[in-house]
Amino acid sequence: MALPTLPTSPVADPAAVVQGEHYRITVLTDGLLRLEHSPDGVFEDRPSTFALHRRQPVPEFRVVDRGTHLEVVTRRLRLTYDRGPFTTSGLSVAVLGAVTSWHSVWRYGQDEDGRNLGGTARTLDEADGAVPLEPGVAGLNGYAVIDDSTSLLLTDDGWVAPRDDARTDLYVFAYGHDHAEAVRALYAVSGAQPVVPRWALGNWWSRYHRYTADEYRALLTRFRAAGVPFSVAVLDMDWHVTDVDPAIGSGWTGYTWDRELFPDPAAFLADLHARGLRVTLNVHPADGVGPHEEAYASMCAALGLDPSTRDPIAFDVTDEAFLTAYLDVLHRGLEADGVDFWWIDWQQGAHSRVAGIDPLWMLNHFHFLDSARDGRRSLTFSRYAGPGSHRYPVGFSGDAVISWASLAFQPYFTATAANIGYGWWSHDVGGHMFGAKDDELATRWVQLGTFSPVLRLHSSNNPFLTKEPWSFAPEHAAVQTDFLRLRHRLVPYLHTMNHRAAREGVPLVTPMYHRWSRHAEAYRVPGQVAFGSQLLVAPVTAPRDPASVTAAVRAWLPDGTWVDVLTGLVYDGGRELVLHRDLTSVPVLAPAGALVPLDAADVPGDDPVEPAALEVLVVVGADGAFTLVEDDGTGDGLDESRVARTPLAWDQAAGVLTVGPVAGAHGFLPATRTWTATFLSVADGVRPVATVEGGTVEPVVARTADGRMRVTVGDVPVDATLRVGLGEAPALRPNDVAGRVHRVLDAAQVGYELKSRVLDVLTSGRPLHVRLSHLAALDVPQALRAAVEEVVLARVTA
Incomplete structure (x- = not known):
């Protein structure tokens, strides 16, 4: 089988190139330069794992020879270069229309001093809160750099070649604070995000658990009876034989169904398909192929090995023959049984037998391309492997610790990934391991998942770690069920944003500063996100206050009028504020003029057609x-x-x-x-x-x-x-301040007399400043006072 390839256009238009004996400058866009230095005068025109399309429309630019140095000028930048080896003093790029008063000049070799707005990270494995992020293409100073000097090259026959590390190959993004345009430039050069299958936008059920086929079917039947929809069934590693002689493997790797658990795999998969679900299987490929595998003899035949030796076949992603057989032999029969796509669970680092070849990138690339066979829409599920990984969704963020700190980090982590074009993260909703049972934490995580690129419930191999809604207290089970249904109702909107992401270069989830880049407030709400074109979401990532029984989240509303689509509360924008929500809700805000299409079913089906x-x-x-x-x-x-x-x-x-x-x-x-x-x-x-x-x-x-x-x-x-x-110029109704304040106070865990006094004060009809100053004089717990003030002050201009 010939290896599949990506379409590429790696050679830049000569009109975009300024070249000397040892340097080459390519003006890819008016805000993106490729800067190369080669001691031997040889330059690289093959596509890399990052850069597939260097042939771009040539922007307007000027080249000025100052004798001692060259200048290359576009409407966004001015490059100054002394024609020598790249040095801090000899190579710089100034961002025009300065975004800061003193830091808008990039110099080669100079640290960005933490001013890069961040990209993403390879994995959240064992993270309990924040982890360091690799850089993205957006920076507070107006510039960012991707160093492509050591990335793999793609060859014409579909294979790869390592780099000569003697050459320097940089991509300098100088878009000022036009962060969204910098990301679009990244897509232009690196390739667009693909359109993911519609069914991938529904809920995914996953649990590391030794299911039998009957147990899994019974679980899906119970989900359906409870009106909890799922569109993807994930089977973790116990689908295959795991009891393996240590001399030939660890049991983590496997390609043979465990017939004690799944006596008829094809029938089991057909049943899942009949229920409207697609199926992915977990594969840890690092141990290679042992002689116990059903496909062992076929693999030996494909590789010219003698099966009678019973020697394990080593995993070697640097061997084209092995990788071809890996796809064509190991996976093809399982796919014929009904496996729709693969969960590639590579945890063994970035090194292989050939320096520079990252096994994770190789698996992501070739699995994704292989999955497009027979006119199917490509999909794979794996960890992030560096710039360019956005071409291979969906991302598996790894085994995060169950904690409020992990939950609080994930909205920021998801949004910031847009700065490197990575738009389809899937987290272990509810957290993966360790921690302690916390029903409120689990519920807030499901709410975050509803407004994430992919909602996938998952947990580690522990009999007490379950994510079925009914495993939580009734209050939480009801809310989780509502949000899992809402996720499937959102699919018409999500699938439109899926097409928008692929065609317009705008990820589903972006930081606020992508759309409001010149507002300082947009940078001060790292957990608040734009969720598609119509909605802003401020996920709740902290527990409820015991007095107000609400949780607080800091947010910023741009100018205009905003309506919370879940509660109906109307807000005046143009301000920072603290929003308070009970367990049943999170802030999901839409501006005047917003239109959001949903599936109208109260209880949607599993297959989100x-x-x-x-x-x-x-x-x-x-x-x-x-x-x-x-x-x-x-x-x-x-x-x-x-x-x-x-x-x-x-x-x-x-x-x-x-x-x-x-x-x-x-x-x-x-x-x-x-x-x-x-x-x-x-x-x-x-x-x-x-x-x-x-x-x-x-x-x-x-x-x-x-x-x-x-x-x-x-x-x-x-x-x-x-x-x-509705008739000419319909208006929004005034907020029912009295009714909403009453509901907040009714739920509050404070004295009845205090509740009555607060309600009387806030509904007295006296001027607003008098009511608020009176409220301040009462002995009201701070969180409760803030919650009722939010209602009173939500809209004061109507």
């Missing part, structure tokens, strides 16, 4: 637009002939939501759909009118206590236009 009923959350107050993107699930997802786009538009002045008609291919969609427009916190008194293709229809209208108004229209052809009107 294109739903026949959709709900659109609408925040009135400003114009909004969103295009729902769906595809037929085949190929790489980028073929427009297989993509359907349904436009959604909100016209604030007219007060009209327009849905459709669908554009592009839509034979894979339901012929008709039921649409529910849910207007969040909309003012009372509006009377919705619905039309389909110009004819008025009678919608079903429902109001809820939190101000939601649901307008449902059934049997709308996908190629028709639906309009739902």
Whole structure:
């Protein structure tokens, strides 16, 4: 079998190159330079693990020869170079339109002094809180560098070659504070994120546990009965034979089903598929192939070895023949039985028999490309292996310690990975090992997982470490179930963002400073993230206060009006604030004009296919637009002939939501759909009118206590236009301050008389400053006081 290859365009346009005998400068974009120095005058034009596409449209630039040095100038940067070996004094890049008053000049060899905003890390294995991050392409000083001098090279035949480490090969990003554009430049040179399969966006069930086939089936049946959806079934290492003679292996590596646990693997996998799930198996490949494996003789035949010796076949990722057989023999039969993709659990470091060849990168690269056979959409599941790894999702972040510190680090860790283009992290939701049972911690982790790239429950091999919702107290089980359902309801939005990530170079989860880079506040909320184009999320990562029974999280709301889509509370933006939430909620905020499509089912199915009923959350107050993107699930997802786009538009002045008609291919969609427009916190008194293709229809209208108004229209052809009107310029309703304060106080664990006094003070109708100063004089626990003040001050301009 020939090894699969990636499309590459590694040779830059000569018009973008400034070259001397020992140096070469390539202007890849107006903010990205490739800087090479070669003592022997030989330069590298093969693609590397990082740089696949150096042939970019040539930007405008000038070359100025100052005699003693060269200058290369674009609209974003000025390079100054003395034409000699790279030195701190002889090579610099100044960021134009200075982002700082004194630090916006990069000099070769000079430390960034911690001003890089960080990228990501190879693994969170055994992390209890924060870990050091490798650098990304965004920096507070306006520049960042990727050193590509030692990365692997890709050869024309699909194999790899190590570098000559005598040459220097740097990529200098000088985008100022245009961090999102720096990431897009990274994608342009390194390759885009792929479109992941739609089903990967649902919930993943995983546990390191010695399941039998019947136990696993029974568990899935119970999940379905409880209305807890899962789209991916993960089987950890005990799917294969683990009781192995130590002379031939450790038992961690295996390719032979344990027939005592799974007597009929193909039937078991077929049953999981029939339930709507896809399946991945864990593989630790480091021990190679022992003589006990069912595939041993076939591997020997493929490699020209004598099976009668019974010698183990060593794992050698530097041997092309072994890697070819590894894919074509070891994995192919298991895939024929129904394995959809592989969890590559490589923990043995970055070294191999050939210096510079990282086994993890090799496994990620070749597994991912191999998984695209027969028109399938590629997917693999493995650890991060350096710049360029974004091409091989999904990332397995490793075995984090169960602790509040680990939970608190993960939102930041997930968002910052966008700075190196790594958009599809999957964490062990709930933590992996050690720690102690903490139902609240587990619930908050599920909520974080709901608003993460991938939600995967997982835990270590411990009989007490389980993640089924019913293994927690009823209060927590109910909340976890609600959020696991919400995750599947979010798939229409998530899959649209999946396409956006691949086509526009914007990861699903990004730091706030990617969109508001010139606001200092955006850098002061490291745990708050943009979750796609329509939502901001501030995950709760600290336990509840015992008096207020709420947990607090610091947040920043940019200018404008914002609505919490889970609670309906309306906020004035343009400020930093502390948000308080009870166990049932986390801050998920949408601006005026936001449109968020959801699966309308209260209890979605396991396979998150294109739903026949959709709900659109609408925040009135400003114009909004969103295009729902769906595809037929085949190929790489980028073929427009297989993509359907349904436009959604909100016209604030007219007060009209327009849905459709669908554009592009839509034979894979339901012929008709039921649409529910849910207007969040909309003012009372509006009377919705619905039309389909110009004819008025009678919608079903429902109001809820939190101000939601649901307008449902059934049997709308996908190629028709639906309009739902509320009347001109509808407004958001004023917050029900008295009702919300009452609910906060009712739950608070404080004296009844104090509750009454606080409620009387805050609902007295006296001027706001008088009420707040009176509140300050009462003996109210600080957390409770802050929680009620949040409600009172959420919106004071209405």
